[in-house]
Amino acid sequence: MGQKILDIKDFSFRDEVGDPFIIRMHHLDHYPKGNGKMGVKKEKLEHKNLGEDFDFNSNFKMYYGKDVPGFPVHPHRGFETITIVLKGFVDHSDSAGLTGRYGNGDVQWMTAGKGMQHAEMFPLVYDDKENTLELFQIWLNLPRKNKFVEPHYKMLWNEDIPIVKEINENGNIAYIKVISGSYKNTNSLDPNPDSWANDKNNNVNIWIINMEPNSSIDIPKISSTLNRKLYLYKGGNIYIDGTEIKNPKTINLNGNEQIKVTNGDENSYLLLLEGEPIGEKVVNYGPFVMTSMEEIHEAYRDYEKNHFGGWPWEKEGPVNPKEKERFAKYSKENIVYPKK
Structure with missing residues (x-):
């Protein structure tokens, strides 16, 4: 044997897993009671480096959020994100105008493909108790032949996962x-x-x-x-x-x-x-995962040219209404909720 x-x-917070994966991240944040607008109360934001808060000695991190924690609009190309939310909620918005809220055991599987922008915000939906968030995000590589496929996302609802x-x-x-x-x-x-x-x-x-x-x-x-x-x-x-x-x-x-x-x-x-x-060369540079530096440069040129379809939302970090239940909007006509 x-x-x-x-x-x-x-x-650790981040681990380079190895082919076919790129990285694995683990977020555990003990967010306080909400401020009524799904954000953090001002007095709790003192001494925070708002706009880039990754203080691992703190009970919670704002990441790139300034009121509602999370990751406002940013681009991806060439790989997939698999986000496993163990506790708390995530609000998804993307460049195709699609959105959703998932959490408490749900999984979002997103293929960035040829390029998309999205935001991942962590709304503090509870004003009467703490809003602890725990999740894993896994970056799974795409083979070269699939790096320019159409972007796609789906929700795996907790109730349906075996x-x-x-x-x-x-x-x-x-x-x-x-x-x-x-x-x-x-x-x-x-x-x-x-x-x-x-x-x-x-x-x-x-x-x-x-x-x-x-x-x-x-x-x-x-x-x-x-x-x-x-x-x-x-x-x-x-x-x-x-x-x-x-x-x-x-x-x-x-x-x-x-x-x-x-x-x-x-x-x-x-x-x-x-x-x-x-088994292919991997070049991971910022939000892009390709097979050569020339493809990385091409990704930046394409992003500067058209922002992968633009951003149809008023805010860089949009959140869904506070009372909104878990849902996934796949198109104007296709809005899906988990089974009761």
Whole structure:
């Protein structure tokens, strides 16, 4: 048998996952009660570097927002974003005039393709309690042949995403939320049509795992070429191949081995990212992911020329009405809400 654990590192806000992924980011912000307009009260903004607030010593970060936290309008080309909201809400707006609100377990899958602008704002919808936000955003690369496809986004509602209940020989339970790929013959919802994940042979698995005390799961052997990362981001300690791993950690695993993960005496929460590499040159520069610097320069020229379709919203960081429930607007005629 080969080595199962390739290396273990500290868990961080940002991680370069490896082909076919680009980066993984983890946001955890304990936002306070809202100010009635989905923003932060002025007294809470003192000493904040508004417009570029990434203070990791603070309970919450405003990022590029100045009243409502979040990421006002910015462009992308050449890759996909998969945003998994564990807690709180995100308001999406884009250059096609589409919008939505998602959160509390929902996932947005967005293909930037040939170029789009979007805003991701974090509305503080509650004025009577804190507005904690926790999310993962994963950048998944597109192969060169798909880098100029039409932009596309879809919502994977929490109610629709399959969850596998894994019970071990001692009756302890783990829950595997299958966002992409499959777990023990349970398949995910369909990813976007031009995604590397859309071909099952590429083995793109994205799981959120909740392990109760003393539960266990088996991550199956796939191939020697697979890139596999497991993130223990919250909870207790886990054990792999006789090694105790203390929360929080990033674990690089062998894709050609079956990996048994056993939890300790506390609930543990993990994210699995794995996939076969695309195997093409990757040039990531700012908001663009291409295969050469010339393509990066071309992306900047195109953006300066037409701003990827412009920006139809009055504000750089629009938010939906406070009372609006989770929804996705795919066109003027197609507005979708999660099933009740």
